[in-house]
Amino acid sequence: MAQSLDRLKESPSQTAGPYVHIGLTPNFCGIGGVYASDLGATMVNDKTKGERIGLKIRVLDGTGTPLRDALVEIWQADADGLYNSPVEMRGAADPNFQGWGRCPTDMDTGLCTFETIKPGRVPFRDGSLMAPHITLWIVARGINLGLHTRLYFSDEEKANAGDPILARIEHRVRVPTLIAERQGDTYVFDVHLQGEKETVFFDS
């Protein structure tokens, strides 16, 4: 016998279930007066630096039906590519931008909307720049472990072509599943949980 590594195991995940709103967006589901507002509902203020953009996200199941009980969180860098996080060593991020947002999918349409800013470029591990992107984390009834993926931007073709994460996708026909389509100031992004157009999800 050798020494024990003395490590713990991560708590196993369990689904967020159909009532995730009660815990994470109580005002959205009619539980008022506990929190002044739902966390992550507003990402920008008048002083936030950067180009204002909207995101319209849907999450579709294996039949193509939008989920109406999912919850999406996003995490992104500021306009200069800096994260508002203690591990950010390259400088101070915009104090008027936390970089994190949360939105439940609409109970009728399944649509999830964010008002945010376009993120700057963040370095990869080797110091080269990744294309601008937003990290997505998706939970819902029927999802046993939160799904991690990224949203890239259709008008960043050159940066996308050089992105080290997109470059790792073996089946190139799947790359477009991570690219949101620009329509005016809004990017439209459908997440497909299954099927021919299944989104590339991450294990990172």
Next chain:
Amino acid sequence: MPAESGSNRRPETGAFFQRDRSWHPPALTPGYKSSVLRSPQKALLSFDNTLSEIAGPVFGHAMLGELDADLIYNFAKPGESAIGERIIVHGRVLDERGVGVPGVLIEFWQANAGGRYRHKKDGYLAPLDPNFGGCGRTITGQDGGYAFRTVKPGPYPWPNGPNDWRPAHIHFSVFGHGFAQRLITQMYFEGDPLIWKCPIVRGIADKAAIEALTASLDTQATIPMDALAYKFDIVLRGRRSSLFENRLEGN
């Protein structure tokens, strides 16, 4: 920067341990029917964390209201309180190295003592409690510790099999220091025979993993003549040392 406030130690910037996906329930667990059409089927794209996964949002204690960690009173009318077994749930948020994770937001939600959620999608015939909302939140202290007060939720039937019941449980949403540590799970109660029959729980293959989600009755932490206590530790992914890796700020 809650972890390091008042110290001149550098924050940890290492990537997180690889997730042991055989320990978690797989995406497709057919006994839990909702997973069938909502489970990705293609291989995941694996890569070591970049700064986008290593970094994560910070939430300050200033956002917390006085009753945020007290579900017995945070929705109740003045002078009234929620109905049910009064309990305290406490524990620590640790990482896989056994280190406490300070300054992280925990949010929790649950059914009332009768097993009914305050949600328009829940039509169970058990009544709503006018004094119970079912949500709460707190932020871990310097040692990763947390505690909140609530009533013990009831078990309830749910539409899956013709006669499936959820064991009593509390949902937990936990942030870590990096977004790759983000986790949602459920806490079960020691001794509940429904745990081992539940199709959602049974998505987890390893008995030890299920036990890791089962809170112990903690008689040392009870308040005499007032509330029982359950202890529930939560473990997040561990962080690698960056001592011998390239510094994130560039080479």
